[in-house]
Amino acid sequence: DSGVTQTPKHLITATGQRVTLRCSPRSGDLSVYWYQQSLDQGLQFLIQYYNGEERAKGNILERFSAQQFPDLHSELNLSSLELGDSALYFCASSARGGHISTDTQYFGPGTRLTVL
Amino acid sequence: QKEVEQDPGPLSVPEGAIVSLNCTYSNSAFQYFMWYRQYSRKGPELLMYTYSSGNKEDGRFTAQVDKSSKYISLFIRDSQPSDSATYLCAMGSRAGGSYIPTFGRGTSLIVHP
Numbered sequence: 722d723s724g725v726t727q728t729p730k731h732l733i734t735a736t737g738q739r740v741t742l743r744c745s746p747r748s749g750d751l752s753v754y755w756y757q758q759s760l761d762q763g764l765q766f767l768i769q770y771y772n773g774e775e776r777a778k779g780n781i782l783e784r785f786s787a788q789q790f791p792d793l794h795s796e797l798n799l800s801s802l803e804l805g806d807s808a809l810y811f812c813a814s815s816a817r818g819g820h821i822s823t824d825t826q827y828f829g830p831g832t833r834l835t836v837l
Numbered sequence: 838q839k840e841v842e843q844d845p846g847p848l849s850v851p852e853g854a855i856v857s858l859n860c861t862y863s864n865s866a867f868q869y870f871m872w873y874r875q876y877s878r879k880g881p882e883l884l885m886y887t888y889s890s891g892n893k894e895d896g897r898f899t900a901q902v903d904k905s906s907k908y909i910s911l912f913i914r915d916s917q918p919s920d921s922a923t924y925l926c927a928m929g930s931r932a933g934g935s936y937i938p939t940f941g942r943g944t945s946l947i948v949h950p
Contacts, residue, residue: 723880754937763942764881764925777937811880819936828880 724748725829727812733835739800742832746793746814752776753795754815754826755787759808770795771818802836809833840864843926843941852950856913860926860941863907867928870902871938872911875923884924885911916948 724747734740746753755767757780766779770789781787784802789795799806810833813826843860850856858872869888873881885900887893893900899912909928913920923945927938 723882725880764940766937766939769937779937813880824936825883828882830878830880 723827723829725812725814725827727810727829727832729832730830731833731835733837734802735837736802736804738802738836739798740802740834742797742799742810742812742834744795744797744812744814744829746795746812747827750814750816750827751793752815752818752824753789753793754813755781755795755797756811756813756828757808758811758831762808764811767797769818776818799834804836807834807836839942840939841926841928841941844944845942847945847947849947849949850916852916852918852948854916854948856911856916856920856946856948858911858913858924858926858944858946860909860928861907862909862928864928864930864939865904865907866930867939868930869928869936869938870900870909871927872898872900873925873927873940875925875943877922881925913946916946918948918950921946921948 726745752771754769758764767781769777787797809831811831813828815824815826871886872884875881890904897914901910923943925943926941929938
């Protein structure tokens with residue numbers, strides 16, 4: 722158990738809908754990362770937050786948005802869902818968002834999103 | 838061409854075999870290299886990282902980096918059924934104060950008793 726929790730575990734929804742995925746980082750970790758893992762694209766970085774502020778952005782669609790709250794939990798909002806958004810969404814946390822040699826990212830168990 | 842290429846496998850070996858997992862990359866700016874292990878229905882967990890050419894050993898695992906060839910490897914000695922998982926290589930460089938890795942698609946490893 723990494724200490725990172727994600728809810729829900731599974732989500733089934735229809736095209737055009739909007740969903741919210743939630744992540745609670747490890748106790749004391751200030752940085753949260755969101756990743757998408759699909760069979761055709763592999764694991765792709767979406768966005769990073771550090772202590773409530775956006776720090777880095779990756780291949781995140783405009784239909785997707787995220788935020789980190791004062792209690793450091795984070796939410797990933799996915800809207801106007803398409804079939805191709807079906808994937809595993811992972812949240813990871815690290816202490817400071819620094820270099821991997823001193824600041825390991827710990828991954829949660831993921832949320833499996835199915836868009837029908 | 839993707840920045841990081843990794844054969845998805847599956848790679849099936851008998852228990853006790855030496856396993857070799859490999860990735861190639863195209864971005865010469867990559868400075869650090871990692872291997873993650875991902876069990877079915879779980880998130881990835883960091884196995885090893887290195888940021889120089891050469892070998893780094895940790896127990897039964899050895900990570901090897903050849904920057905001149907843009908090629909990295911993970912060797913697993915005396916493989917066990919519990920090593921059956923997907924192995925993801927990842928690499929990256931510092932960008933604007935962040936260290937965000939680029940992942941390979943993963944190689945599925947099956948170690949059978």
